[in-house]
Amino acid sequence: MIFTVMTLGFTSGSGATIFWDYEMEPGDRGFDISGLSGVMTYDTSVKFSGNGSIRLDYPSQCYPDQIGSGSQCGGFTDKSIPPTQTLWTRFYVMLSSDFVVGNTETKIMFSSTNSTVSDWLILPNGSTNLRMDLQALHAPDTRAYVGGTLTRGQWECVETMEKLSTIGGFDGVREIYLNGTLMKSVTGIDDRYASNPNELFVSKRLYRQVGQGSIWLDRVATGDQRIGCSGSAIDTTTPPPVPTSLRVQ
Numbered sequence: 316m317i318f319t320v321m322t323l324g325f326t327s328g329s330g331a332t333i334f335w336d337y338e339m340e341p342g343d344r345g346f347d348i349s350g351l352s353g354v355m356t357y358d359t360s361v362k363f364s365g366n367g368s369i370r371l372d373y374p375s376q377c378y379p380d381q382i383g384s385g386s387q388c389g390g391f392t393d394k395s396i397p398p399t400q401t402l403w404t405r406f407y408v409m410l411s412s413d414f415v416v417g418n419t420e421t422k423i424m425f426s427s428t429n430s431t432v433s434d435w436l437i438l439p440n441g442s443t444n445l446r447m448d449l450q451a452l453h454a455p456d457t458r459a460y461v462g463g464t465l466t467r468g469q470w471e472c473v474e475t476m477e478k479l480s481t482i483g484g485f486d487g488v489r490e491i492y493l494n495g496t497l498m499k500s501v502t503g504i505d506d507r508y509a510s511n512p513n514e515l516f517v518s519k520r521l522y523r524q525v526g527q528g529s530i531w532l533d534r535v536a537t538g539d540q541r542i543g544c545s546g547s548a549i550d551t552t553t554p555p556p557v558p559t560s561l562r563v564q
Contacts, residue, residue, distance in 0.1 A: 332538055346394050347394075354390035355521065373523065373527050400516070403538050406472075406473055406532055407532070410443065412467050423501075429513070430453050430511040445462055446459055460491070462491030463496075472492075473492070474495075488502050489501045
């Protein structure tokens with residue numbers, strides 16, 4: 316059984332602070348999707364746990380996206396977090412079996428600081444690879460790291476770790492996990508400077524932009540230490556085997 320956690324800022328026995336952990340359904344005080352009709356909706360028929368999930372809808376006009384001429388079909392909702400130098404995010408995601416990734420990219424999530432640094436989690440260039448784009452950095456201004464590939468029609472657990480460097484240091488870290496396995500780890504990042512000594516992560520965004528089909532998100536959680544997956548990936552396209560050798564006791 317997977318329990319819903321909706322208490323803000325509680326501390327686990329390991330010392331990790333979980334800022335929030337939402338079932339992504341009406342009434343859980345999570346992301347506000349009011350006003351996003353046709354972009355993000357609650358779906359009680361498809362969920363990883365609880366009573367529902369948030370579905371991101373990408374109609375045909377959201378693909379393809381030719382820069383300067385096509386429709387990007389944007390839409391987003393933000394949720395604040397306590398200011399933190401280290402941000403862990405855990406969520407379950409499923410692409411519809413016919414989902415078409417944008418020919419430029421399909422944006423899924425965005426981590427924002429109170430200054431200039433921002434991290435995007437996207438599916439790039441028509442693929443279902445997970446890629447983290449770091450923007451507004453020095454030398455170079457943007458960096459991109461690929462780690463893991465999503466399978467359409469299946470719930471999968473994604474975790475990211477984003478650690479800002481110390482001021483003027485090269486000790487920033489970015490990591491991507493898929494179903495509990497570390498897929499990419501990058502160290503030696505310089506992204507916090509004397510000009511922005513108070514730069515910290517302050518919010519998380521769900522983003523819909525470019526693609527065709529649907530994406531479901533469930534159990535989105537954030538914290539300052541690793542939260543972990545509640546279970547393994549679940550295949551929703553293959554029926555379970557027929558029970559055999561049944562007997563009554």
